[in-house]
Amino acid sequence: MTGIMRLKERQEYEAWLKEKAAIKRLSPEARESEQAKKNRIADLLKPGNETKFFNYYFSHLIDCDFAYFHKRDCKEVAANKDIFAMMEWPREHAKSIIWDVMMPMLLKAKGELTGMMVASANLNKANMLLGDIQAELMFNKRYISDFGEQYNQGKWQDGQFTSVDGIGFWAFGRGQSPRGTREAEKRPNYGVFDDIDDAVLVRNEDRVNEVVNWILEDFYGAMPITGSRLIGVGNRTGKKSVVAHIVGDIEPDDPKREGLYHSKVFALENPRTHKKDLGPKGAPAWKRYTREMILKKMRKMGWRRGLKEFFHEHTIEGKTFKEEHLPWVDVLPLNLYDELITYNDPSYKKTMTSDNKAIMLMGKTGRYFDIIDCFNRQCSTAEMVRGHYALASQVPDNLKIKHWMEANFIQDLMLEEYWRYGEENPPMLRIRGDKRKKPDKEVRIENLTPLTEQCFIRFNRAHKQKPDMIETRDQFLGFPTSGVKDDGPDAVEGGVHKLDKKKAKRGGDSQGMRTGQFSRTDIRSIF
Numbered sequence: 001m002t003g004i005m006r007l008k009e010r011q012e013y014e015a016w017l018k019e020k021a022a023i024k025r026l027s028p029e030a031r032e033s034e035q036a037k038k039n040r041i042a043d044l045l046k047p048g049n050e051t052k053f054f055n056y057y058f059s060h061l062i063d064c065d066f067a068y069f070h071k072r073d074c075k076e077v078a079a080n081k082d083i084f085a086m087m088e089w090p091r092e093h094a095k096s097i098i099w100d101v102m103m104p105m106l107l108k109a110k111g112e113l114t115g116m117m118v119a120s121a122n123l124n125k126a127n128m129l130l131g132d133i134q135a136e137l138m139f140n141k142r143y144i145s146d147f148g149e150q151y152n153q154g155k156w157q158d159g160q161f162t163s164v165d166g167i168g169f170w171a172f173g174r175g176q177s178p179r180g181t182r183e184a185e186k187r188p189n190y191g192v193f194d195d196i197d198d199a200v201l202v203r204n205e206d207r208v209n210e211v212v213n214w215i216l217e218d219f220y221g222a223m224p225i226t227g228s229r230l231i232g233v234g235n236r237t238g239k240k241s242v243v244a245h246i247v248g249d250i251e252p253d254d255p256k257r258e259g260l261y262h263s264k265v266f267a268l269e270n271p272r273t274h275k276k277d278l279g280p281k282g283a284p285a286w287k288r289y290t291r292e293m294i295l296k297k298m299r300k301m302g303w304r305r306g307l308k309e310f311f312h313e314h315t316i317e318g319k320t321f322k323e324e325h326l327p328w329v330d331v332l333p334l335n336l337y338d339e340l341i342t343y344n345d346p347s348y349k350k351t352m353t354s355d356n357k358a359i360m361l362m363g364k365t366g367r368y369f370d371i372i373d374c375f376n377r378q379c380s381t382a383e384m385v386r387g388h389y390a391l392a393s394q395v396p397d398n399l400k401i402k403h404w405m406e407a408n409f410i411q412d413l414m415l416e417e418y419w420r421y422g423e424e425n426p427p428m429l430r431i432r433g434d435k436r437k438k439p440d441k442e443v444r445i446e447n448l449t450p451l452t453e454q455c456f457i458r459f460n461r462a463h464k465q466k467p468d469m470i471e472t473r474d475q476f477l478g479f480p481t482s483g484v485k486d487d488g489p490d491a492v493e494g495g496v497h498k499l500d501k502k503k504a505k506r507g508g509d510s511q512g513m514r515t516g517q518f519s520r521t522d523i524r525s526i527f
Contacts, residue, residue, distance in 0.1 A: 044056055045110055048075055050071070050075055053106050054066070054106070057142050058097075058101070058136075063288070065287065067285055069089070070286075078103070078106065082227040082229070084260055085261040087232065088263060088264040090311070091235060093267070093286055095233045096195075099192050100192055100233070101132050103190075105143065113167060113189065114224070115169070116169045116190045116191070117169075117172060117178055117222065118130055118170070118193075119171075119192070119196060120193070121196055123172065125173070126171035127157060127171045133169065134155070137163060151164070156171070159171040162183055170188065174196060179221070187224045188223060189229065190229050192233060193219065193234075194234065202237055203238070232246055237314065247262055265285050266285060266310070268285070268311075269283060276311055278311075278466075278467050303470065304323075321449070322477075323477060326457065327455050328458070328460075328461040330461050330462070331370045331460045332363070337365050338364050338365055340402075342391055342402075343404045343405075343491050344358070344384070344405040345357070345358045345359070346405060355378075355485060355487050356378050357387075358488045358490065359375040360494075361373040361395075364499040368456050369456060369457050369499060370460065371460060371469070371492065374391075374463075374468050375387035376468045377468065377471075382421075385417045388429065389421060402432060403429050418431050436497070441486065444493050445486060445493055446480075448493055457492065472492070475488040
């Protein structure tokens with residue numbers, strides 16, 4: 001490079017040189033006959049052998065077997081010369097290296113690539129992504145040995161280079177015009193938009209829509225009608241992010257974009273259904289990681305950030321409740337609480353956009369209200385009843401506990417379900433209807449702030465990874481935001497109201513506080 005480079009440019013260039021050195025260490029096959037070489041290449045280029053191709057030519061980039069979703073999605077894209085795909089994979093699951101480097105080089109080896117465009121949040125990011133494939137085309141000895149010299153001219157720092165066979169490679173920052181992009185008569189038939197979202201963009205839906213239009217009109221429009229592969233790469237950094245708009249399912253009931261191939265992968269999943277599973281049976285989608293590694297990273301970065309990066313879930317932090325005011329604690333043995341209750345805030349709609357059914361198992365100790373366990377889901381009345389019985393079963397028979405449910409016009413129907421289940425699975429819960437004339441829901445939830453600001457409402461650390469507890473906490477943090485449910489906080493408010501009517505059996509602080517079991521640092525510690 002010539003001229004004076006800025007510090008950032010020099011660091012990027014030095015990183016590229018290190019990448020180049022690693023690539024050059026990969027040697028071609030020794031003592032291989034010409035026929036054996038032809039047979040090997042033919043085998044590597046067979047449909048279904050995509051990851052076998054990757055393992056051979058890019059072993060310097062691979063330190064683990066490919067996962068099922070890598071194999072499935074690569075096979076799908078390689079088999080379809082005209083495809084629009086959104087690869088919604090978790091952070092650190094090989095999105096960029098596969099779709100920005102390995103796949104286009106496979107298509108080039110097959111003679112199917114006429115040009116490539118890569119787009120990212122800004123031009124600098126896009127240039128760096130382009131630098132990865134330029135380094136491989138320039139220095140990958142195995143690839144060059146099998147398919148000939150590749151690089152001709154241009155450099156990734158300038159956002160464009162060409163190969164010896166006249167194929168162009170271009171980088172674009174978000175919003176830059178790619179119209180008319182071509183090398184001689186060849187238009188790019190492979191395009192990737194990679195990490196196109198950012199934290200600032202997703203807060204402004206008008207700007208998000210502008211970027212979506214740019215992808216579909218300008219970026220995709222620059223690719224040939226006769227057949228193009230357009231690949232989106234990223235995770236969902238916001239509920240109304242570019243990724244969400246591309247897929248189409250901004251709200252749970254919204255239909256996905258017609259004709260889109262959508263791959264959504266969760267870092268921890270049910271191995272059979274591949275649905276998100278943060279519970280103890282949740283397994284890593286990619287065996288490169290262990291469950292403990294993923295959870296450790298999430299704890300370090302913050303649970304809500306972890307949900308965004310590894311599970312595509314985004315909770316907007318509201319202005320009413322702050323994370324530092326909702327402490328995680330080791331709850332007391334149940335017999336040490338002044339009072340124990342369960343409180344159920346039922347809903348009765350069954351659509352995906354309806355309210356959750358939220359049940360809290362809570363205990364009061366001195367001035368503190370502990371959420372010992374909870375149930376917070378969109379579900380049927382029968383599942384809600386089973387959940388309530390399961391919470392109640394955690395309390396030994398010799399301890400006194402009252403079970404409350406918010407009274408409403410379908411209470412009798414729900415109570416019938418409780419009686420039916422109790423008759424089949426004794427002992428039966430004695431449900432009390434809370435007939436309090438309640439103020440507006442938003443007002444009564446806001447009335448919890450004097451307690452939360454003093455860290456008096458606490459969450460059971462033992463259930464920190466339980467989806468129901470995470471949902472309840474996220475509902476607190478998202479309150480009051482349009483689209484964020486509030487049934488968990490509403491059930492907590494009901495529980496606090498009932499517990500607060502009882503005078504504590506022991507005055508002053510809780511047993512744990514009097515004995516020094518919890519320090520103020522412990523109370524404020526959330527991760």
